[in-house]
Amino acid sequence: MEHTNARIETRVIHAGQQPDPITGAVMPPVSLSSTYIQKSPGQHAGYEYSRSHNPTRYALERSVAALEGAHVADDPSHGGLAFSSGMAATGTVLELLSAGDHLIAMDDLYGGTNRLFSQVRQRSQGLMITYLDMTSGPDALEQAITDRTKMIWVETPTNPTLKLVDLTAVAQVAARHGIISVCDNTFATPMLQRPLAFGFDIVAHSATKYLGGHSDVVGGLTITNRPDLQQRLRFLQNSVGSILSPFDSYLVLRGIKTLALRMQRHCENAQQIAEWLEQHPRVTRVTYPGLPSHPQRDLARRNMFWVDEADGTGRRPAGGGMITIWLDGGLDESRRFLEAVKLISLAESLGGVESLIEHPAIMTHASVPPDQRRTLGIDDNMCRLSVGIESVDDLLADLEAAFKSI
Numbered sequence: 001m002e003h004t005n006a007r008i009e010t011r012v013i014h015a016g017q018q019p020d021p022i023t024g025a026v027m028p029p030v031s032l033s034s035t036y037i038q039k040s041p042g043q044h045a046g047y048e049y050s051r052s053h054n055p056t057r058y059a060l061e062r063s064v065a066a067l068e069g070a071h072v073a074d075d076p077s078h079g080g081l082a083f084s085s086g087m088a089a090t091g092t093v094l095e096l097l098s099a100g101d102h103l104i105a106m107d108d109l110y111g112g113t114n115r116l117f118s119q120v121r122q123r124s125q126g127l128m129i130t131y132l133d134m135t136s137g138p139d140a141l142e143q144a145i146t147d148r149t150k151m152i153w154v155e156t157p158t159n160p161t162l163k164l165v166d167l168t169a170v171a172q173v174a175a176r177h178g179i180i181s182v183c184d185n186t187f188a189t190p191m192l193q194r195p196l197a198f199g200f201d202i203v204a205h206s207a208t209k210y211l212g213g214h215s216d217v218v219g220g221l222t223i224t225n226r227p228d229l230q231q232r233l234r235f236l237q238n239s240v241g242s243i244l245s246p247f248d249s250y251l252v253l254r255g256i257k258t259l260a261l262r263m264q265r266h267c268e269n270a271q272q273i274a275e276w277l278e279q280h281p282r283v284t285r286v287t288y289p290g291l292p293s294h295p296q297r298d299l300a301r302r303n304m305f306w307v308d309e310a311d312g313t314g315r316r317p318a319g320g321g322m323i324t325i326w327l328d329g330g331l332d333e334s335r336r337f338l339e340a341v342k343l344i345s346l347a348e349s350l351g352g353v354e355s356l357i358e359h360p361a362i363m364t365h366a367s368v369p370p371d372q373r374r375t376l377g378i379d380d381n382m383c384r385l386s387v388g389i390e391s392v393d394d395l396l397a398d399l400e401a402a403f404k405s406i
């Protein structure tokens with residue numbers, strides 16, 4: 001049973017997995033065999049070679065396909081594919097494009113995505129890339145489209161400035177022009193935001209973050225509900241070889257089982273901390289999609305929400321677990337603050353059970369050209385906080401002690 005009609009809190013635990021038919025094992029076994037026996041040349045039980053087919057990876061792929069609302073009926077993964085990292089997933093999606101194709105990307109992206117686009121694929125694949133602030137609405141996007149535009153790539157909320165993209169508007173523009181639309185859904189997760197339901201063609205994830213959830217695995221995912229794109233992505237993944245290992249597939253699948261619970265706590269903690277930070281005298285600005293002061297507050301409510309039948313509207317707004325702040329000061333103050341946190345770890349990455357904090361300009365977004373960083377506000381006084389699921393009182397106390405030191 002695929003549990004596709006069950007609520008998402010049930011799907012995170014059951015979707016894509018059945019007890020092992022031979023042993024009855026409730027968790028999918030970690031299937032390490034690199035190859036599978038054939039009765040006669042070309043006659044096998046659906047598994048030929050582990051780069052191409054792997055039962056543990058398939059279980060993860062079916063699980064995320066169910067969470068993002070994909071169901072490609074004739075595909076063994078139902079529209080999901082698991083990659084060796086988020087960047088491997090991104091790189092393989094770019095392989096859908098041909099030399100000379102034009103890609104329009106949101107202007108704020110994870111630094112590594114910007115690096116892959118501008119410093120690798122522009123040269124090696126001959127892609128033409130336009131970075132666009134899509135918060136200004138669909139008109140600017142329409143104007144940027146040329147007859148060579150083949151893909152639109154967004155993150156929402158963006159990393160690290162937490163800007164939002166109107167998913168419905170972008171998907172409609174893309175569909176009207178026959179352009180493939182891709183949303184990196186790493187920050188929101190399918191618990192809060194399901195881009196396919198807004199009309200997007202492909203969802204990408206760094207599974208290293210909330211899906212894995214425990215900072216102990218690096219992985220990536222793509223999900224699509226278009227059979228043609230799934231077939232092509234599967235072909236490209238098998239050709240390039242950018243697969244997730246069976247053990248890492250198992251770890252992500254294990255992490256996903258508690259995704260609903262974890263996201264609930266990430267959101268509750270982050271909401272409280274964002275409200276507290278907004279009042280703090282050492283903070284000049286806070287961005288968090290759950291704050292009434294977020295410049296796109298109405299869009300936040302339309303894009304990101306819990307599906308909650310108990311609530312009359314069926315939707316309860318949710319801001320996610322990421323907060324970006326600008327401190328009162330410059331690089332010296334940021335350094336002192338980041339060196340002073342004790343419970344919260346100064347480290348790249350996000351989405352784990354433990355709280356992490358970082359300095360985008362020096363760390364995750366160092367590869368973004370300085371003028372682009374300045375335009376986006378990725379300044380020396382900006383810090384990005386990934387709020388974990390610890391006691392919120394302990395997190396607030398840690399932040400307050402660190403503020404005292406600057």
Ligand code: P1T
Nearest residue numbers: 085086087110186206208219348349364
């Ligand atoms: O690190 P990897 O699993 O390869 O994922 C890349 C990636 C893709 N998309 C988004 C939105 C991301 O945030 C990332 C990775 N980001 C970090 C490591 C970071 O600290 O922001």
